[in-house]
Amino acid sequence: MRAIMVVLGGLALSSVALAGDVSRAQFFSPTLGYDYPYTIYLPDAYDPQASAPHPVxxxxxxxxxxxxxxxxxxxxxxxxxxxxxxxxxxxxxFVMPGSRSWWVDGHNEAARSAFFNDLLPHIEATYHVGTTREQRGVAGLSAGGYGAVNFALERPELFAAAAALSPASYIPAPPKNSSAHRHPAFLNAQGEFDQALWEQLNYTAHLESYRLRVTPRPEAEQGDTPPVPFYISAGRRDVYDAEFHARQLRQAIERIQPGDVRLDLYPGGHTWRVWRASLPAALNFMFQSVDATPAVLPDSQAE
Structure with missing residues (x-):
């Protein structure tokens, strides 16, 4: 294990306290026109020379x-x-990217395009991680859950599983107390919330194309792409009524893929306490589908 220390947001994370390494990096994004930041967790067993790539x-x-x-x-x-x-x-x-948007090509930056066109190729060229659907997953919380749901529905050929913790996937519109109403991603030139853009980018706009891709046709035993298993969670006292919207999201996806969606409800609100509590269940769920084949060390390093 490499003995390093990195400081993230004022919290020191060291190799003494952690088995894995955590570091921050950035690269120039042609889509954005400026540097794209991310934090990355590399497990203790990470080996760039391993014969099999690590799932990501x-x-x-x-x-x-x-x-x-x-x-x-x-x-x-x-x-x-x-x-x-x-x-x-x-x-x-685990790759934790930074974004100024709600993971959409909104009014302030092309976050969705930068994720697919710049971040994924950069990570796969820089680290020894999987480059196939079977070795890749996506997850997020709140607006990140909104993004994770959209990414998986729009590009199911890229992800073996998805998780959305308290996803801000509100329909038909975000509640008035949601930050979406003041986030530059959804504010038009007049500074007003763009309801049409919200509807154009939210998960409901992707459901039919997703259904057609993952549902077997009469002449086929399976669809062109396997369904993406979804883990969803929410706090029962969420100020944005996330439980209601999480139930709606679950119903919408379950109509397409019965038995491939899990919803967990937790005591608490729209807080890190709920997201920390649901993270282990989310990861355990995802890695039932994300390739769990351990990286194999070269013969020279094997015990």
Missing amino acids: VYLLHGSFGNEFDWATKGNLPQTADRLIEAGHLPPAV
């Missing part, structure tokens, strides 16, 4: 959040360490 999960932050949130507030490194050590997860890589 992309974790999206919430509204007005940043690339540090999952590591400093969500306890992702500690949770991953514990689950990997217990054998519940393979030695997986």
